[in-house]
Amino acid sequence: MQTIQFDKIPEQALSWHLAGRKVAIATVVATWGSAPRPVGSQMVVASDGAIEGSVSGGCVEGAVVIAAQDALTDGKPRLLTFGVSGDDAFSAGLACGGEIRVLVEPVGNEIGAGQGIPVVLLEEIVAARATRRPILYLIDTESWIRDLKRPDNTAKTGIEGVVFTHLHEAPLRLIIAGAVHVAQALIPMAQIVGYDVVLIDPRGAFATEDRFPGVTLHEDYPDDILPQIGLDRRTAIVTLAHDPKIDDPAIEAGLGSDVFYIGCLGSSRTQDERWARLLARGYDDGQLKRIHGPVGLDIGSVGPAEIAVSIMAELVAKQRAGTARPRMSTRLCDR
Structure with missing residues (x-):
């Protein structure tokens, strides 16, 4: 039996991509209210319908999967905002209501507009995690320009203005x-x-x-x-x-x-x-x-x-x- 590990999304995404599957990575970049998954939580979605990981507890997941499939078709990232309340909130695990912002990035930039995360950057993230070296991933959500940096002691995951930073630490x-x-x-x-x-x-x-x-x-x-x-x-x-x-x-x-x-x-x-x-x-x-x-x-x-x-x-x-x-x-x- 294969053990599911929810903190292995970059590794899973790279593995699927290298196996010839089209994949997109969804990342929670901001939350307000009673969100079931913290900022930085990720899910990988393949064009054949396979998924691993989680960005919420229910209804938001389905919308993210649809957006990921669209991103795999046109090669363009998306920054999605979900305002959840009432019955939808409860079914998604947001019992008090709330809001979630999710970044969806296709892997590879050879499709369409070519704005997906370059494979070389994903490989560097996975390599750093494998050697237990923290690494900071930065993406401008307007220009889609990306960078990797060595984090300092104050680095953290979150969005400020239009720039989302994701601190990838060594796995537990x-x-x-x-x-x-x-x-x-x-x-x-x-x-x-x-x-x-x-x-x-x-x-x-x-x-x-x-x-x-x-x-x-x-x-x-x-x-x-x-x-x-x-x-x-x-x-x-x-x-x-x-x-x-x-x-x-x-x-x-x-x-x-x-x-x-x-x-x-x-x-x-x-x-x-x-x-x-x-x-x-x-x-x-x-x-x-x-x-x-x-x-x-x-x-x-x-x-x-x-x-x-x-x-x-x-x-x-x-x-x-x-x-x-x-x-x-x-x-x-x-x-």
């Missing part, structure tokens, strides 16, 4: 130490959310292709592999092995980097023992407070699958700066 990545049952449940969840997954375990009987098909496997200890992989702020580390020889090197690598999340499986007693070992190695309380342990949100989980759900929920909350509190309201919309 989850490094798991321990090829155990929880990992088998967690990995497909992470992949669906959009994480690239790396699994590390020196135990050959655990880290097998049969148990983890299609996953990047390293049959080695984390301290031998992680320096080669490299760690960055778009990376999370989860240790599941229950073996300090496997877990602790991964934790220490995370503590020495700017990964956004470190989570460790184990009981409270196991966490106390882990904390004591790391204190003895010279880490202080401030550093060790970065460790989420026991890993995952407290949802009363039992068994590998439910534990994986709790881990995935905590990962999302951490990466999105969520509160992890129940979202309840007596009103349909908070204004």
Whole structure:
């Protein structure tokens, strides 16, 4: 079964184009109100009707697909505005109403007016993402002039005036130490959310292709592999092995980097023992407070699958700066 990854639209678009299919990329450039998908969300549409990704929750999608087909016919990009309210808003996932602006760009500029995104630019975006280098894509929505730049620390995705800038960051990545049952449940969840997954375990009987098909496997200890992989702020580390020889090197690598999340499986007693070992190695309380342990949100989980759900929920909350509190309201919309 192929895993759908919603953060892989540039890669999917390039793959389809190189396979000889005509494709267009739709990107959310601005939203107002209760939009279901954030700015920068993308969808790829092929002339044969295939689609991947999403720019909204329902009715807007259909209109974008039609516009994409038109763009593939005449080679011209489009900047679309959808004002959604009432029944249409609810069916599109905009329960409070709102507005969405969507940019539709055919890939390749050999058709008609030749105003599509040049393949060479799409290739550069995909290459940068593959090497975990952030890259900034800029497009003037009047002249359709495009450029790629190296972003600074203030760069972000959004539209200002007629210029839309799209910050393509390195894909989210989850490094798991321990090829155990929880990992088998967690990995497909992470992949669906959009994480690239790396699994590390020196135990050959655990880290097998049969148990983890299609996953990047390293049959080695984390301290031998992680320096080669490299760690960055778009990376999370989860240790599941229950073996300090496997877990602790991964934790220490995370503590020495700017990964956004470190989570460790184990009981409270196991966490106390882990904390004591790391204190003895010279880490202080401030550093060790970065460790989420026991890993995952407290949802009363039992068994590998439910534990994986709790881990995935905590990962999302951490990466999105969520509160992890129940979202309840007596009103349909908070204004």
